Amino acid sequence: MAEKGLEGIIAATSSICSVDGLEGKLTYRGIDIRILAEKSTFEEVVYFLWHGQMPTRAQLDELSSQLKACRELPAPVLAALRAWPKTANPMDVLRTAVSMLSLYDKDGADTSREASTRIAARLTAQIPTIVAAFHRLRSGLEPLAPDPSLRHAANFLYMLTGEKPSPTAERVFDICLILHADHELNASTFAARVTVATLSDMYSGIVAAIGTLKGPLHGGANTAVMNMLLKIGDLNKVEGAIKEMLANKQRIPGFGHRVYKTWDPRAMWLRQIAEELGKSTGNMKWYTMSRKAEEVVWQEKQLYPNLDFYSASVYYKLGIPPDLFTPIFAISRISGWTAHILEQLADNRLIRPRADYVGPIDQPYVPIEQRTN
Ligand SMILES: CC(C)(COP(=O)(O)OP(=O)(O)OC[C@H]1O[C@@H](n2cnc3c(N)ncnc32)[C@H](O)[C@@H]1OP(=O)(O)O)[C@@H](O)C(=O)NCCC(=O)NCCS
Structure with missing residues (x-):
């Protein structure tokens, strides 16, 4: 008997995130989310999710510099954002722009750990730029260049509003990013894992995940x-x-x-x-x-x-319009999606469940001229 919606089915082994739904406890790699939200930054959490260890100061600095260096969009992607309808759903724009990014990434179809980690960094850095640039364009404003003096959370708010956020706004947004970073086998993460388990590429997995996140039963x-x-x-x-x-x-x-x-x-x-x-x-x-x-x-x-x-x-x-809330979820969840893709690729097997067939059996074939329905 199939479990509708795969409720309660264990579909993967993972050491990234655990959810205790009865106790209301959530951990990333064994550390309680409340401690991470209180004490760490989004960049630290990203490193932790990808590499399994909290970064040293030097490792954190290296990741932060890498993310800052990748924030700009390829010119054709920025040109496409200018051309797309201003009335488009920002999640559709994000899904399409991420798909387009794959065309300009020389690592695009490489599923090695090294290439996939580089792609993960690019996507984590560029998704906020896409969301902010499209919002400014649809508001009749020019997109702003990323500010390398600002950390991830502050830079997004700056690129969106044109103003450097207050320390309170920056910290609140950073905590929001930490809290949304991962959540075990939620629907979009599962979609990402299924996609890359065919040995398709990371971009395809993230496009599937963004499309899945959009729905109102999930991130929408x-x-x-x-x-x-x-x-x-x-x-x-x-x-x-x-x-x-x-x-x-x-x-x-x-x-x-x-x-x-x-x-x-x-x-x-x-x-x-x-x-x-x-x-x-x-x-x-x-x-x-x-x-x-x-x-x-x-x-x-x-x-x-x-x-x-x-x-x-x-x-x-924080002054953010409602239709950007789900893209902001993606700005954070890209860290978890990519961590799960790295984990899937490290020990891959095609994900291919079965269906419980409940349709008719032994039906006669009726020639088209004789069909009456
Ligand atoms: C998240 C969600 C999809 C989980 O769904 P699920 O595990 O499949 O739960 P079910 O659909 O089996 O719901 C169980 C019961 O609770 C009810 N229920 C669940 N969420 C509900 C909601 N948000 N509003 C009203 N009733 C709800 C269902 O109608 C059902 O009631 P019934 O047994 O009387 O028919 C569901 O709670 C929901 O639709 N929430 C609103 C969307 C949302 O906030 N999504 C973000 C999730 S993080």
Whole structure:
């Protein structure tokens, strides 16, 4: 008997990330996510995910310099971003631009560990540039060159807004990147692993992953959360709106999870950040609306918020438009996707499950002239 949605099926061996859905515990290579979010930076986490050890100062400096050196886009990709419709979905733009990057990468189809690690660095550095450049172009602004004096998180916010972020904004965004970096065999990571397990290349794996992340049941939920909050618009309307959605059998974006049957530890962190950001800016509207939604969903369905619920109001408070929330998820998750691809390639076997056939058997073949359906 097939397990619908592969629920509970162990489909790979991995030493990158563990999720304890009953205890609400998430670790990257054995270190609790809460410690990493509190003490490390996104660049350190990227190194850790790829190489299995936290970097020394020298190793971190080397990776940071490598990422900074790769941020610029090949000229034809930037030209394509200028040519594409300004109304395009930013996830479609990201998926297409990443596919295009493969045409200009001399390592493109090489699946050796050395080449794949170089590609991973390029993708990690260039995805933020794509997202920021497209947003500026669609807003009628010129894309900004990356600033090598800024670290990964700050450079993205700068390329997006044209302003160097405050230390608080930089740190909040860095924590968001750490919290989204990996999550075991989530749908997009699985898609990436399936793709490269055919010995296709890393770019193809990442294109598959971006396409998978886009859906509202996965990464697309953060955009859907903010659109829902904006549509509701007022604290007093939250209860009625949520109850109406549930009565209409609609899913409430940002709630429920396949693995967590308790609090998602990332959601807990993001809720705290959303509250602090609200207090520091004197605007608690999105936080209080979110808390109300959390209360009503709990009363009605006993579902916990997931990562995407509070990340939505955090990003919004940082001045980021809702349709960029999912591309921002990709800016972080590229680290986990590429770590999983490296792991898959190191001990590869084609991923090819079976289906439980439930269709008709021994059907007669009816010539086309005699078919009546
Ligand atoms: C994440 C998600 C896809 C997991 O789905 P799943 O493991 O397949 O869970 P199921 O679809 O089997 O749902 C189990 C039950 O909870 C309900 N449920 C789950 N998430 C729900 C939500 N967000 N809103 C309303 N009901 C929800 C289902 O309707 C179902 O109820 P039922 O048994 O009365 O029919 C699902 O919770 C969801 O759609 N959430 C909203 C999208 C989202 O936030 N995605 C980001 C995930 S990190």
